[in-house]
Amino acid sequence: VPDGRLQMGYVGCGFMAQNVHLPNFSSIAGCRLLGLAERRPRLGRLVADRFGIERLYPTHEDLASDPDIQAVAVSAGFAEQGEIAADLLRAGKHVFMEKPMALSIAQGERILAAEEAGDARLMVGYMKRYDPGNRLARETIRSWRADGSRGRPTYARNHGFCGNWTSGLDTSTMLGTDEPQEASPWAPELPDWITDKTAGEQYVWALQQFTHNVNLLRFMLDAGDDVQVRAVDLDPDGQRGVVVFEMAGTRAVLEAGALDYHDWDEHTQVYFEGGWVHAFSPPLLVPSTQARVETYAGGDQYSTATLVAPQRDGWAFREEARHFVRSVLDGAEFDSSARDTMTDVRLFEEIFRHHLGVA
Ligand SMILES: NC(=O)c1ccc[n+]([C@@H]2O[C@H](COP(=O)([O-])OP(=O)(O)OC[C@H]3O[C@@H](n4cnc5c(N)ncnc54)[C@H](O)[C@@H]3O)[C@@H](O)[C@H]2O)c1
Secondary structure (H helix, E strand, O other): OOOOOEEEEEEOOOHHHHHHHHHHHHOOOOEEEEEEEOOOHHHHHHHHHHOOOOEEEOOHHHHHOOOOOOEEEEOOOOOOHHHHHHHHHHOOOEEEEEOOOOOOHHHHHHHHHHHHOOOOOEEEEOHHHHOHHHHHHHHHHHHHHHHOOOOOEEEEEEEEEEEOOOOOOOOOOOOOOOOOOOOOOOHHHOOOOOOOHHHHHHHHHHHHHHHHHHHHHHHHOOOOOOEEEEEEEEOOOOOOEEEEEEEOOEEEEEEEOOOOOOOEEEEEEEEEOOEEEEEEOOOOOOOOOOOEEEEEEOOOOOEEEEEOOOOOOOOHHHHHHHHHHHHHHHOOOOOOEHHHHHHHHHHHHHHHHHHHOOO
């Protein structure tokens, strides 16, 4: 490493890049943004200049052949960003990519094979796992499980009704050009048992939203791949309803919704025989906010508490970027690895098989 910093590239100059990831990676002392790839060349130039990025490439393949770049972050179309990640892994670059990794088990396995064939590693952007409040909730759940003081976990729920995820974000300074954006076809990446166009659109909508919630529930319960789908009761369009899982021996429920709401309506609660831990997620794009965590411990000496994480500026997306840089430099495992998210990919195929009655 030339100056001790991770030499990074970035692919894509769209909404997430400009509003979230480029500002975050730019603010991290442990890395330097050295290269940028964007298919729309004039947009690429504007964004490279704004963030002081020296090298500009027309595609991710050109960026992948830059020998000075060690790691790359990607935010592009939801079906193609995994393919971009696989190309970068094959070129030996460590990759951070936006979620979802893949639309189907088949696509996911292809991407994982690219990772496993070399030495580079892939992290997937489940930023809620890096929210300091959510991490505090998980530590509390872990310690209650370890010491048995509240009995066993009996029930977990993630209430994911969505809402206003951008919270009035000021996008007036976003850079744009009149260059047309290339279409990014996603239908070929659907599971092969989804043949109906409308079902495909509904699957993608539900996957895009609720993969976060399923991923977070698994994290809170340390369930890994020990998850089965028990029951699915969704509206025909797949946007609202409940999914019941068994996660590491605990019943866990996704309460899926789509609410026209001025705020962000999401919380996760894990019940024990003698208490609960409850984390309320903040709206996604408000920096320096984190999940609020409350606990209740029962018994004669019952108590309630509000837990506060030590970081004052802990924003899920910034902590996620820090985790990527730190883990690549230290060789530590990612808390949202490609291998781990294969469980989310499998579960969404299973949920929609139940939902559509496909054997
Ligand atoms: N974590 C979250 O909560 C969250 C929220 C919103 C979006 N996302 C994910 O972020 C991803 C990106 O969303 P967005 O709104 O920023 O997309 P976008 O369409 O605004 O931007 C993508 C950019 O990538 C460029 N691009 C595509 N392929 C390229 C290639 N091969 N080489 C160079 N440039 C290329 C496009 O020209 C475009 O400018 C989506 O997959 C979405 O699922 C995640």
